[in-house]
Each structure stands twice: as C-alpha cells, then as structure tokens.
Amino acid sequence: MQPLQDHLGRKFPYLRLSVTDLCNFRCNYCLPDGCTSHSHRDSLRLDEIRRLISAFSRLGVEKVRITGGEPTLRADFNTIVSVIKGIPGIRKVAMTTNGYKMDQRVISWLDAGIDAINLSVDSLNPESFRLITGHNRLQEIMAGINKAFAHGLTSIKVNAVLLKGLNDSELTAFLEWVRGRPVTIRFIELMETGDNHSFFNKHHISGGLIRKKLLELGWIRVARPRDAGPAQEYCHSDYQGRIGLIMPYARDFCNDCNRLRVSSMGKLQLCLFSESGIDLRDLLQSDSQQEALVVRIKQSLALKKDGHFLEEGVTGGTYNLAQLGG
Ligand code: SAM
Ligand code: SF4
Numbered sequence: 184m185q186p187l188q189d190h191l192g193r194k195f196p197y198l199r200l201s202v203t204d205l206c207n208f209r210c211n212y213c214l215p216d217g218c219t220s221h222s223h224r225d226s227l228r229l230d231e232i233r234r235l236i237s238a239f240s241r242l243g244v245e246k247v248r249i250t251g252g253e254p255t256l257r258a259d260f261n262t263i264v265s266v267i268k269g270i271p272g273i274r275k276v277a278m279t280t281n282g283y284k285m286d287q288r289v290i291s292w293l294d295a296g297i298d299a300i301n302l303s304v305d306s307l308n309p310e311s312f313r314l315i316t317g318h319n320r321l322q323e324i325m326a327g328i329n330k331a332f333a334h335g336l337t338s339i340k341v342n343a344v345l346l347k348g349l350n351d352s353e354l355t356a357f358l359e360w361v362r363g364r365p366v367t368i369r370f371i372e373l374m375e376t377g378d379n380h381s382f383f384n385k386h387h388i389s390g391g392l393i394r395k396k397l398l399e400l401g402w403i404r405v406a407r408p409r410d411a412g413p414a415q416e417y418c419h420s421d422y423q424g425r426i427g428l429i430m431p432y433a434r435d436f437c438n439d440c441n442r443l444r445v446s447s448m449g450k451l452q453l454c455l456f457s458e459s460g461i462d463l464r465d466l467l468q469s470d471s472q473q474e475a476l477v478v479r480i481k482q483s484l485a486l487k488k489d490g491h492f493l494e495e496g497v498t499g500g501t502y503n504l505a506q507l508g509g
Pocket of ligand 1: 212213250251252253254281301302303342371374375379505507509
C-alpha cells in the first residue's frame, strides 16, 4: 500500500499515540493545577489500540511513540507496549514520560519492548525541578536513567522546556551533564497553548539564544536522519552526549513534519495545534473495519495544513499539551 504522503510531499512514518490525558505531575507550563480526574475509563482500550496501529502500519507507519498525559499511569502500559511491538511493520516503539517511579519500573518497560525513551527533566537542580513540576523526584529519575543504561538501552533523550527565569541559567550544568553520558538533551522552546497565555508571555525565550551559545562554544550541527523529529542536533568532540533544539517558532519548522497524532480518545490530530481531531473510534470496534479505517485515515490527510500559526498566537483546540502528548 502507498505510504501516507500529503500534498506537500511530506511522508508520515511516525505516529504519536496518547494513551491517557491524565497526569500526576503539575508542570507549571502544562497542567499547573494538576488533574482532578483519576480514571482512564474513556481512553482507548487495548483492542482499539491494536486495530489503530495495525491500520497505520499498513499505511507505512514504522515508529510509534506512546505518550500522554503520563502514559505509565495506565496499569496496562507494559501490555500496550508489547501489543504495539508485535504488530507487523512496527520497527520501533518509543515512549515519552515524566520518569515517575522510573527507577522501579524502567526494566519492565524495556522488557515489554521499549526501544527508546524520551524523558522530561526541566532542571538538574532538585529545587528548581520541584518548582517547575510540583514534585521532588529528580533523584529517582536519575537512578532510572542509570538503570536503563545498565540494562542495555542505547537511546535516551532528555526533554527540557526552556523557561526564562526558571532554568535558562542551567545551560552549563546541562552541558557538563552530557560530557560523560551518551544522552541527548533537547531544549524545547515553550509553546503557547490555550491555557498558558500569561505564563508563556512571562517565560518564553527563543531557542536561538542557546544555538548562538552552542556555536560560540564549538558545537557543530549534525545532519538529520530520515525518521528524526524536528530537533536540530549539535555535537562536540569533548562531549559524549548531544544537544538538540526544538524551535517551533522558527520559520520552516513545519516543512519537515513527519508525524501524525492520535489522542487517547481516538481522534486523529493532523497537527499539534489543529482546531479539532477526526474521530476514528467508531472504526476501531472490530477487525472487519480495517479497510474502512485505512480509507478514512488516507482521506483525512488531505485536510492537513501546510503549517501551524503559533507565531500569530493561534493555539487551535489545544488547551495544554497533556491533551495530546506533545
Ligand atoms: N508526561 C510526559 C512527559 O512530561 O514527558 C509526556 C507528555 S508531555 C505533554 C510531552 C512533552 O511535552 C514533555 O517533554 C513536556 O515538557 C512538553 N511540553 C508540555 N507542554 C509544553 C509547552 N507548552 N511547550 C513546550 N513543551 C511542552
Ligand atoms: Fe504531566 Fe508531562 Fe504535562 Fe508535566 S509535561 S504536567 S509531566 S503531561
């Protein structure tokens, strides 16, 4: 079957699947008041997830990232991983997590079939980490990273959202941290969402400032692999790790878009900042609906816009990124 491709020739080998929009952290840029609900009752069930990913794999999707909310809050998280991993055509299963109880759980994630972990660590200073996330859990995350490496994981990326006045003085500490560790730290420019306007105005800083400092310090831009995300990556011969920059406000950011998203309620989101999603759930109820599902996904792609309009303050229907998993 012809792989998914839009009218600009962009191909989509990569799907981000949110398995819950609940989270136990209170990151001040995302869910400052936390979540009031504690039930995953309405989230996609395991059999729905299997049908969804099977259809996408027929359309050329090879890599699935499981995200949330906090995906590891689902009691059946490991089963979700192994079911997705077992679907023909899926080469890589990754996850994005806040690292909650990572020290205790990471080996079970890897044994279930996780190939790559993106971990959110917005500060290496325990007090700043607590101020940003509402949790004093930096130590268990660090222990989790060590365990993952000891268990043979080769791909860990750390996401840090750039926040003026909260972590923007930590570049040197982050660089020192990757000097002897094969970890990529990706600095993500804070994005404006429906819920964080005043926080955004107070704390947004451009990733261009970090890029300037990296270049001054002798870091060199690395060529982008085919299935990579939108990060610009930099390396330096004195450091084992790499630095990535994700700058959604940069011109041309959307030109390399290679991912689609499905929400935990089964809506296909063509862009992180779409007005609304396209419901797929009614076609996830039986194996006999696979053909119809494939057709709906292909037809929906015609609606994908050339880019977002974030720079004009248009945040679509996205109130926070916990809705869709970033
Ligand atoms: N709970 C998991 C975690 O925090 O890694 C997965 C979901 S979280 C929404 C995915 C990523 O989006 C995290 O790295 C988080 O820092 C990032 N994120 C959330 N809100 C953001 C915003 N407004 N701007 C930029 N990145 C954001
Ligand atoms: Fe939760 Fe992730 Fe949002 Fe933080 S960024 S509140 S961990 S969903």
